[in-house]
Each structure stands twice: as structure tokens, then as C-alpha cells.
Amino acid sequence: MTKLFEVPLYPYQRSKDQDAASPVRHPVVIIGAGPVGLALAIDLAQSGVPVVVLDENDKVSVGSRAICFSKRSLEIFDRLGCGDEMVQKGVVWNLGKVFFGDRKVYEFNLLPEDGHKRPAFINLQQYYCELYLVERIRMLQAEGKPIEIRGRNRVSEIEPAAGHTRLIVETPEDAYRLEAEWLVACDGAASPARRMMDLEFAGRVFEDNFLIADVVMKADFPTERWFWFDPPFNKDQSALLHKQPDGVWRIDLQLGWDIDKEEEKKPDHVIPRLKQMLGDDVDFDLEWISIYTFQCRRMGTFRHDRVIFAGDSAHQVSPFGARGANSGFQDADNLGWKLKMVLEGKAPERLLDSYAYEREMAADENILQSSRSTDFITPKSEMSRIFRDAVLDLAEDHAFARPLVNSGRLSVPCIYDGSPLNGADTDLLPMRTRPGSPAPDAPLGADWLLDRLKGGFVVLGINCSVPEDISLNGLKVVGVAIHGPDIGPELRDRYLGEQSKAVYLIRPDQHVAARWLEFDRTAVEAALAKALGAKEEEHA
Amino acid sequence: MTGMGTTGLTKPDAFYESLLKAHEGLSKADSDAFNARLILLMANQIGDEAVLEGLLASAATSGVSAVKD
Known part of the structure; x- marks a missing residue:
């Protein structure tokens, strides 16, 4: 069976911009057709702002990657017109189990607050999320909305100029020039745009590697989140098991920093480990294996005049808490309307500084939360490990210790306290x-x-x-x-x-x-x- | 941080004896783990973040390794 991520979804097509006598200028150009770039493009296009998305690839992302989509992200998808598709396909889970060593120390129920249209979280492979966003773009195109995705269009030069940014775009045929009134770089953690502009990406750096495996189970396995501290099959590290649609289970194994990535990725190495984790009698097929590295850091500022950074290109966090893609959608949500207002002359350019203010604040909050989780999951000193183990030991019998167990504080949207955009308030309201x-x-x-x-x-x-x-x-x-x-x-x-x-x-x-x-x-x-x-x- | 005042324990010697007894026969690692559990249980019993911050400061400024302010 051909996998979704093997099919070109937005194959290269020659654009008339490539044959224009002089470089064509667009109001908004987005680099990167990942979840964040696609969401921003939809937001702009459906409110009538012309937008071009350039992506060096032509397919959805390979493997499950981001898998936990929070309620706020689902609400944003609702506003973008594709919330139902995501929720219908996604897996809703509430029950979590925490293991320490070889024993279960407790289980919890997320018990989401009642009275919300959307659940607290769904699990969904990133490629499905991207697929539904691309399908939404196709619908908007059918309605005549001004939106384009150009596959295999790789930006190779970025040159800021007065009132716009000049780009050189490489394609399978030729390279062409393009101009953007506003350029938004949604090109991921390794952001080529950030590198081309020589911008810093600083912060507290955690160095860690994770092995991710997508596994298709032959038998039924419960729809629960299982998290292990220091399990026998991954000593001194953590492990996570999560259900995704299509009977695919996502397994994250923390590997530490000093490892041989090629060796760790070999199925001969992975399969025995998974058997130890799932039990010898569980039949499974390995669908995808990858190793990824993360660091916790962010750019000094997300706005560089007419070039704006959103998603992982602007900030990277540890995976604990599902704060990567979810915060990226909130970036897009925050930026879309501000770009529209500035382009239409209804707001001054400095409105975009509030994007930087609000989303930098959110990034700091996400980095703080995920750093605390990382410190708990991977103790950095002997004493921090003693306390971590004490918390887990107490959690089995004492309910008070369970809130101290930090296997990731799941993403909630930032409250922009102190934002320059905030107006009148009264403390008589909640x-x-x-x-x-x-x-x-x-x-x-x-x-x-x-x-x-x-x-x-x-x-x-x-x-x-x-x-x-x-x-x-x-x-x-x-x-x-x-x-x-x-x-x-x-x-x-x-x-x-x-x-x-x-x-x-x-x-x-x-x-x-x-x-x-x-x-x-x-x-x-x-x-x-x-x-x-x-x-x-x-x-x- | 000023001193914590006089003892709130009515039988200080008896408590001290219990504390030592609880550690008797434990390895260094088991004693460390015991202490960590005890600190967490006590912190929960105290249940007041401001008091706990004060206790952290008191512990930091007493003893040979402490930095006196």
C-alpha cells in the first residue's frame, strides 16, 4: 500500500511568476508548507488576503511526528474550516498510566472540563493534519480564494529591502526572483531562512535524542497514554506509548545525548527493545523509525522588520507536553489577523510588534514548562534524581505526590497578561x-x-x-x-x-x-x- | 532570614531518637531516599509555599557550607 506521505500532494507546476519580465511582488509569502505555514495561509486566504506558500518538498511530512493536538488547536482548525475532519479521524484519550521501573505507580483520568465543543486532546499523525489543511486549501481555491502552494520551490536567498523582501527561489526547472511585502518563515527548527539571515537562536540548551517508532499492532491495545520512568527496557531514560488512528501506535524512547544514531535506528536493535516493552506475545509491524534531537531555545525576537518567524523556526521546546505544533498554531492564529489589518491599512505596522510580544511570552512559558518536565524526566544531578525517585515512590500510595510527577504539562494556550493590545477590564468578572x-x-x-x-x-x-x-x-x-x-x-x-x-x-x-x-x-x-x-x- | 525561634516540639529528644532509628541499618543510598521522601511528606503537611520558601532559605543559610547573608 502506498503511504500517504509518499504521494506528491502539491507537485511542482510552473508558475507564471517564473516567466514575468520583472519580479512579482506578493502581499504575503510563507516559507514552509508544514502545519504552521498551511494554517496561516488558510487564515489569510479565507479572509481575502492573497498568499503564496513555498515549500522545498511536495509531500506531507514523513512519519507521525507531532501527534497530540490540543483543544485550542482544534478550535483554531474550526475557525479555519477543517476542525471536523481532524476530530473525526483523531483518537480521543483520557486515561494515562505512569510506570516507574517495572511497576505501575498510578493512573490518571484527564477529566476534561465539561461544556466545550472539542476534547482536551486528540492524537493524530502530523501527515493527516497536513493533509486536511491542504484539502482545505484546495476547497478555498475552488471558491476562488487567493491562495497558492508551490511545491519544490526552495528559497535560496533572502534580501531585505525597503518596504519588501527580495527572494530567489530554486525550482526543478530554473531559479526565479520573487518579492514579498511580508515574508513569514515557517520553515521548521532548522530554519534555512533564519540561517540565511544569520539570526541567533539562543536559550537554555537541553541536548537529547529520541527514537520514535510507529508500530502497527495486530491485536487490540488500550487507548491510553503510558509513560515510563526508568523502565527495564530503557534504563535511566523515559518511554511513551500513545495510540494513533489506523491502529498505529507511537512509541517514543528517550536515548540521551551520547549515542550512535545509525546503530540505534537499526530494526535489529529496535525490535527486541519493543518486544521487551510490549510483551513477547504482542505481534506488531514497524512502520517508521526515526531519531530526533531537540533543544529548548528561541529567537531573540520573532519579528525582523518585514520578515516574521512562526512555529519551530522561532522557538523549539522539548516534546514533553505537546507544546511544539500546538504553540505553532497559536502563532499562526495570532499573526494572521494582524497581517491582514496592516496590509489593509487598518492598523499601523507596529501591530506586528504585538505578535512578537505575545508569542515570545508564550514561547517563554512553553520553554519554562517543558524545561521543568525535562528536569523531572532526566534528572541532572544525583540529588535531583533522589527527589525524582522519591516523588514516584510516594505517588503509588499518596495522592498528594501525584501532581509533582511531571511527564509533561499538556499544552494550554498562553494568557497575554500585560499585552499592549489589552484594553479595559473589571475585576468584577471572572x-x-x-x-x-x-x-x-x-x-x-x-x-x-x-x-x-x-x-x-x-x-x-x-x-x-x-x-x-x-x-x-x-x-x-x-x-x-x-x-x-x-x-x-x-x-x-x-x-x-x-x-x-x-x-x-x-x-x-x-x-x-x-x-x-x-x-x-x-x-x-x-x-x-x-x-x-x-x-x-x-x-x- | 532571622532564626526560626524556639522548638515547637514538646519531646525534642524523643523525635530525634525516632529520626535516627528510622535510618538505622539503611545504606547511604536508602537513607538519602528516605530523607527525600520525608522532606516531600513534610512539605505537603506544611502546605504553605511562603513557609516552605522561608525554610529553604533557613536551610541554605545555616551550617558550614552556607552563604550567610
């Missing part, structure tokens, strides 16, 4: 929906709140009338009013607290910009101006 926070979902009768918070800025009135459209500098804002019976306990708890009504200004990326106890047009206009990057005096 903490969790303060300005900067991602708007939490809630049921609205048979529908869902987040499905209503789409299509740009939204003024949400709860038990409070708001105009259907408000505009500022020609920017239309959608009014959504929710009254009476539609206000369920979840919506009340998350958005009203003790109050009887509230008004929220929601950004296009579904983060809260500002909130009040009642509607005041002037206040909303001021908050909107601030959320678009206006300085204080401009909307005083």
Missing part, C-alpha cells in the same frame, strides 16, 4: 476571561460559543444588547448578543461570575481584548483602537 485570555468555549443551546466568535472582531453582549455592526476607520465589528435561555451555567460561570450582564470585545484570534459590565460605544471604540495597535494618545 479571572479566566480577563483581557489577553483565550475566550473559553461554552454551550449555547445546541450550538457553541466559539462558533459564533468568528469573522473578525466581535462585540459579545451577554444579557446585554449590542449593535450588530460597529465600525472604526472603516473596520466592521460583528455584534453578537446572547440573552436569556441561551445563557447556560458554563457561559455564566466563565463570562459573568456574580454579574448579571457583561460585554466582551473579542479579537479575531478569539482572545479577549477588553470587557465591561455594560455597552458603551466610546469605550468599545477606544479598546478596538488599542487592540489594533494605536498608542494611548491616538484614542484618548
Whole structure:
């Protein structure tokens, strides 16, 4: 059977730009058709911003790679028009088991909070995620949206110029010049764009190698997350077993730093190890083996004038906690609307500095969380190992020790506290929906709140009338009013607290910009101006 | 950090004896592991992050290896 990742999905086709008399300039060029580049392209194109995606390859990624997609990512996919495809294919899991040495020390249930359209997590091979994003792009193209993916188009030179960036793009035929008003580098952890521009990628460096194996099991195995500390089949290291769609199981074995990668990758070496892990009587086929290396670090800043970095090119974290691709989608979510507003002249260029501010803050949070997990999983000193083992020993009998067990704190979106875009707040409303926070979902009768918070800025009135459209500098804002019976306990708890009504200004990326106890047009206009990057005096 | 004040233990000698007894016959590695478990159990019993930070500081500034502030 031909595997999905062996089929060219966006084969090379000659573009008319290659035969243009002078270099063609595009509003937005994205380097990299990985999950982050594709998500950003969809966001831009579906709101009418022309976008070209260049990728040196022409296929989805090989092997499972990123496999855990968080609720926030699924909500972003909903906004991009491909959430159902992901969730229908994905595997939902709730039960986790933690092993230490050769014994199970405890198990946990994720028990996700009720009243959300999407589950806390799904497991899905990265290639399926990319496939559904490409399929969504094909749908947008059929609708006439301005979006192109150019396969086997490799950017070989980047030259910043006044008001744009010049590129040289290599293809199987010839090289051609291209210009981008805004260039977004979503070209992964090894980012050739970052190297071409000679930009630093610093931070606390953890050096580690992981062997990843995708295994097709012949027999049934439970849909649970199994994590081992110091198992007999991988002494002094960790191991993770996770179910994916199509009966494929993902196994991550930590290998440490000083290893012979070629030797470790050989099936003769891997299979006995897996047999020891799964039991001798479990029949399986090895679908894919890879070794990857990670380091925890980030760029000093994600915006370099007209070149912007998003996803792994800007920040890399350890895999514990599923904070790689998930944070990349949040980058795309944060950047898309800001690029649109700047390109359409509705916001000053400095709005893009808030992308850097907010997403650098998120990257720091992700690096902190994943560094703590790494310190727990791979103790760096004798005493840190003694404490780690003490926690695991206590966890078996003492519930209090279980929250100390850190096998990865699963990705949750960052709250942009202190962001320059945050407007008015009142502490009479619940903490969790303060300005900067991602708007939490809630049921609205048979529908869902987040499905209503789409299509740009939204003024949400709860038990409070708001105009259907408000505009500022020609920017239309959608009014959504929710009254009476539609206000369920979840919506009340998350958005009203003790109050009887509230008004929220929601950004296009579904983060809260500002909130009040009642509607005041002037206040909303001021908050909107601030959320678009206006300085204080401009909307005083 | 100022001193922790007088003992809160009503039978200090008896507690000290129990502490030593618990370590009797243990190897160095087992004693280290025992202490680590005990510290975690005590931390949970104290259950107040500010108090724990204060105790960490007190431990750091007492003894030969300590840096006095």
C-alpha cells in the first residue's frame, strides 16, 4: 500500500511568476508548507488576503511526528474550516498510566472540563493534519480564494529591502526572483531562512535524542497514554506509548545525548527493545523509525522588520507536553489577523510588534514548562534524581505526590497578561476571561460559543444588547448578543461570575481584548483602537 | 532570614531518637531516599509555599557550607 506521505500532494507546476519580465511582488509569502505555514495561509486566504506558500518538498511530512493536538488547536482548525475532519479521524484519550521501573505507580483520568465543543486532546499523525489543511486549501481555491502552494520551490536567498523582501527561489526547472511585502518563515527548527539571515537562536540548551517508532499492532491495545520512568527496557531514560488512528501506535524512547544514531535506528536493535516493552506475545509491524534531537531555545525576537518567524523556526521546546505544533498554531492564529489589518491599512505596522510580544511570552512559558518536565524526566544531578525517585515512590500510595510527577504539562494556550493590545477590564468578572485570555468555549443551546466568535472582531453582549455592526476607520465589528435561555451555567460561570450582564470585545484570534459590565460605544471604540495597535494618545 | 525561634516540639529528644532509628541499618543510598521522601511528606503537611520558601532559605543559610547573608 502506498503511504500517504509518499504521494506528491502539491507537485511542482510552473508558475507564471517564473516567466514575468520583472519580479512579482506578493502581499504575503510563507516559507514552509508544514502545519504552521498551511494554517496561516488558510487564515489569510479565507479572509481575502492573497498568499503564496513555498515549500522545498511536495509531500506531507514523513512519519507521525507531532501527534497530540490540543483543544485550542482544534478550535483554531474550526475557525479555519477543517476542525471536523481532524476530530473525526483523531483518537480521543483520557486515561494515562505512569510506570516507574517495572511497576505501575498510578493512573490518571484527564477529566476534561465539561461544556466545550472539542476534547482536551486528540492524537493524530502530523501527515493527516497536513493533509486536511491542504484539502482545505484546495476547497478555498475552488471558491476562488487567493491562495497558492508551490511545491519544490526552495528559497535560496533572502534580501531585505525597503518596504519588501527580495527572494530567489530554486525550482526543478530554473531559479526565479520573487518579492514579498511580508515574508513569514515557517520553515521548521532548522530554519534555512533564519540561517540565511544569520539570526541567533539562543536559550537554555537541553541536548537529547529520541527514537520514535510507529508500530502497527495486530491485536487490540488500550487507548491510553503510558509513560515510563526508568523502565527495564530503557534504563535511566523515559518511554511513551500513545495510540494513533489506523491502529498505529507511537512509541517514543528517550536515548540521551551520547549515542550512535545509525546503530540505534537499526530494526535489529529496535525490535527486541519493543518486544521487551510490549510483551513477547504482542505481534506488531514497524512502520517508521526515526531519531530526533531537540533543544529548548528561541529567537531573540520573532519579528525582523518585514520578515516574521512562526512555529519551530522561532522557538523549539522539548516534546514533553505537546507544546511544539500546538504553540505553532497559536502563532499562526495570532499573526494572521494582524497581517491582514496592516496590509489593509487598518492598523499601523507596529501591530506586528504585538505578535512578537505575545508569542515570545508564550514561547517563554512553553520553554519554562517543558524545561521543568525535562528536569523531572532526566534528572541532572544525583540529588535531583533522589527527589525524582522519591516523588514516584510516594505517588503509588499518596495522592498528594501525584501532581509533582511531571511527564509533561499538556499544552494550554498562553494568557497575554500585560499585552499592549489589552484594553479595559473589571475585576468584577471572572479571572479566566480577563483581557489577553483565550475566550473559553461554552454551550449555547445546541450550538457553541466559539462558533459564533468568528469573522473578525466581535462585540459579545451577554444579557446585554449590542449593535450588530460597529465600525472604526472603516473596520466592521460583528455584534453578537446572547440573552436569556441561551445563557447556560458554563457561559455564566466563565463570562459573568456574580454579574448579571457583561460585554466582551473579542479579537479575531478569539482572545479577549477588553470587557465591561455594560455597552458603551466610546469605550468599545477606544479598546478596538488599542487592540489594533494605536498608542494611548491616538484614542484618548 | 532571622532564626526560626524556639522548638515547637514538646519531646525534642524523643523525635530525634525516632529520626535516627528510622535510618538505622539503611545504606547511604536508602537513607538519602528516605530523607527525600520525608522532606516531600513534610512539605505537603506544611502546605504553605511562603513557609516552605522561608525554610529553604533557613536551610541554605545555616551550617558550614552556607552563604550567610
